[in-house]
Amino acid sequence: MGKNILLGHGSGGKLSHDLIKTIFVKQFENPILSQQTDSAILNIKAENIAFTTDSYVVDPIFFPGGNIGKLAVCGTVNDLAVSGATPKYISAAFIIEEGFPMKDLETIVADMAAEAKKAGVIIVTGDTKVVNKGQCDKLFINTAGIGILEEKYTGISTGRDIKAGDKIIINGSIADHGMAIMASRNFGNFQTDIKTDCACLNGLIKEILDSGCNVKFMRDATRGGIATVLCELSETHKTGIEIDEAKVPVNENVRGMCELLGFDPFYVANEGKIVLVVAGDDAEKVLSLMKTHEFGKHSSIIGEVVSSNAGKAILITEIGGKRIIDIPAGEQLPRIC
Amino acid sequence: MKYIDEFRNKDIVNLLLKNINNISKKDVVLMEVCGGHTWAIQKFGIPSLLPENISLVSGPGCPVCVTSKKFIDHAVALSRVKDVIITTYGDLIRVPGSTSTLNEEKSKGADVRIVYSILDALKIAKENSTKKVVFLGVGFETTAPPSAAGIINAKVQNLKNFSLLSSHKIMPPAMGALIDEGVAINGYIAPGHVSVITGTEIYEPIPRNYGVGCVISGFEPVDILQSVYMLVKQFETQDFKVEIQYKRAVNPEGNIKAQQVMNEVFSLRDDWWRGLGTLPLSGLGVAENYSEFDAEIMIPVEVEETKEEKGCICGEILKGLKKPNQCKLFGTVCNSSNPVGACMVSHEGACNAYYRFNR
Numbered sequence: 001m002g003k004n005i006l007l008g009h010g011s012g013g014k015l016s017h018d019l020i021k022t023i024f025v026k027q028f029e030n031p032i033l034s035q036q037t038d039s040a041i042l043n044i045k046a047e048n049i050a051f052t053t054d055s056y057v058v059d060p061i062f063f064p065g066g067n068i069g070k071l072a073v074c075g076t077v078n079d080l081a082v083s084g085a086t087p088k089y090i091s092a093a094f095i096i097e098e099g100f101p102m103k104d105l106e107t108i109v110a111d112m113a114a115e116a117k118k119a120g121v122i123i124v125t126g127d128t129k130v131v132n133k134g135q136c137d138k139l140f141i142n143t144a145g146i147g148i149l150e151e152k153y154t155g156i157s158t159g160r161d162i163k164a165g166d167k168i169i170i171n172g173s174i175a176d177h178g179m180a181i182m183a184s185r186n187f188g189n190f191q192t193d194i195k196t197d198c199a200c201l202n203g204l205i206k207e208i209l210d211s212g213c214n215v216k217f218m219r220d221a222t223r224g225g226i227a228t229v230l231c232e233l234s235e236t237h238k239t240g241i242e243i244d245e246a247k248v249p250v251n252e253n254v255r256g257m258c259e260l261l262g263f264d265p266f267y268v269a270n271e272g273k274i275v276l277v278v279a280g281d282d283a284e285k286v287l288s289l290m291k292t293h294e295f296g297k298h299s300s301i302i303g304e305v306v307s308s309n310a311g312k313a314i315l316i317t318e319i320g321g322k323r324i325i326d327i328p329a330g331e332q333l334p335r336i337c
Numbered sequence: 338m339k340y341i342d343e344f345r346n347k348d349i350v351n352l353l354l355k356n357i358n359n360i361s362k363k364d365v366v367l368m369e370v371c372g373g374h375t376w377a378i379q380k381f382g383i384p385s386l387l388p389e390n391i392s393l394v395s396g397p398g399c400p401v402c403v404t405s406k407k408f409i410d411h412a413v414a415l416s417r418v419k420d421v422i423i424t425t426y427g428d429l430i431r432v433p434g435s436t437s438t439l440n441e442e443k444s445k446g447a448d449v450r451i452v453y454s455i456l457d458a459l460k461i462a463k464e465n466s467t468k469k470v471v472f473l474g475v476g477f478e479t480t481a482p483p484s485a486a487g488i489i490n491a492k493v494q495n496l497k498n499f500s501l502l503s504s505h506k507i508m509p510p511a512m513g514a515l516i517d518e519g520v521a522i523n524g525y526i527a528p529g530h531v532s533v534i535t536g537t538e539i540y541e542p543i544p545r546n547y548g549v550g551c552v553i554s555g556f557e558p559v560d561i562l563q564s565v566y567m568l569v570k571q572f573e574t575q576d577f578k579v580e581i582q583y584k585r586a587v588n589p590e591g592n593i594k595a596q597q598v599m600n601e602v603f604s605l606r607d608d609w610w611r612g613l614g615t616l617p618l619s620g621l622g623v624a625e626n627y628s629e630f631d632a633e634i635m636i637p638v639e640v641e642e643t644k645e646e647k648g649c650i651c652g653e654i655l656k657g658l659k660k661p662n663q664c665k666l667f668g669t670v671c672n673s674s675n676p677v678g679a680c681m682v683s684h685e686g687a688c689n690a691y692y693r694f695n696r
Contacts, residue, residue, distance in 0.1 A: 319350040321382020323694040
């Protein structure tokens, strides 16, 4: 196969064929992909289908706790799962820079396969393009995902049923991913053990939904951090939100790095965190259920939907002061996902 | 986290608030002259906790905000020169110049790089010996010593392709000028990190000449509230002096070595401050002995004529005469995604902090 990716690996000829067979089909191994047809033929019977797409350009492509491939699968699975859907099928398209090490591609693809298996999704179709050196940065991945959505969950992605008294829950510490990326860029010469929180959350979400509790809204707090989710939620629904800063979990190492660099963890990216809005009466039940799950151990009720301050997300600061949470104007960090 | 948790302790905050409420009788206006304080005050929601008779106003303490358009225009002009790499602290790239920003020039192909320290800029210079690397020096007594140390470092390393475009300023002339202009201030919350370098003496003329107290303050909520308490006490007893609240970091002499480095590399010159105009001996230019590292001399460029924004009241905001929400551009034409005035650009700017946390 050679040590590095050549332009020919994207030509559609023999090299392409070999690459697809020995890396992609081998790792993603499933009967639909093995057909190697132009389209994956999916037999779906469902009331609704959730359909999502995303592109991954993270720099660096390997970082503590993950890589671009794992991120691509988790990101796609989570986008489907937070919509209330059961993720089923994923596509994966690779844009690879000429000269990219074959070994790294194998590692990334193997991680994607492993993550997909864990999440119970299959990668059914894909594409490979190779571009001249300098025309992309190492490797970009585009994915799409399809999930099955039961009628009763169709309100979750928009949060159409939220109302004052609902509680806001997060499934653990914030800002880990963004800060892990910063650290792995050797930004400020930090030596830290911060790892990305990148994980597929469909298992956790399924348990929550299966409990029958009234979940009104879910969103994964990726770029823009939880601040963006909270602002969008309050703005879209013209409702007030109050968040208690002291209840929002932030790991000490992440907090330290944020303090030093002047980042607000509320605005830093996550890749394994969901913000949930749950009916007030069900909040404690959901919380204790979440705490029993691998990706929800440090879950916390961080605030609630209120009838005052319509359209605004208000933070009760750790010293008891009040201020608004604003949507970030620009990127705090470039290319984090 | 040590040095953080105890200074954000809610019980201590409440105790301080109780004490402030007990002693504060008259209306009092306190000005913070450091963007770090502006930001912390808004971030922690401190105004929502103070009694109504205590007003906190923001002064000209954000380095980005007081930087002249001319400086940005100069940096823009340099960025257009072939083989020049501009290195800068992040906020500056969004500050509007007369007709462009560094960000805009970057999108057109200029090599503009954000660094966290002048040492990163020196590294870039070493790695790019065929290019000319310019570091944009902004800020007060806090960022000037590292810039000076960077230049000394460049000299030691015999770096021929590195220079500094200095807009460094010193704080005391502006604090005096504000009172001279008739801005009603009853006390200054003075920047602790400036005094880590300079010590306390630079503020002595303020109580002496103007009858206004100065408390040198740290940046955590407990620091700020304790400073408010100290200033209110000074005001209520009419006993104005320079006091150090930030005792864990500031000693009265300051950092002698940093002062020496600054005096070695920079010389005082008249400088232009947004909102205050030209203040005598308030700026730091690269000293003659180090002119080989002065971008103004080493890379001559033609700088466009400065055009000021109409309707923008940054000047009055920087003087504490008006609050950001009294500007007709605030929140509409001028917001954090599309800053018109410099006060909206930096997160330390009064308008930006107000927009993000308090609108």
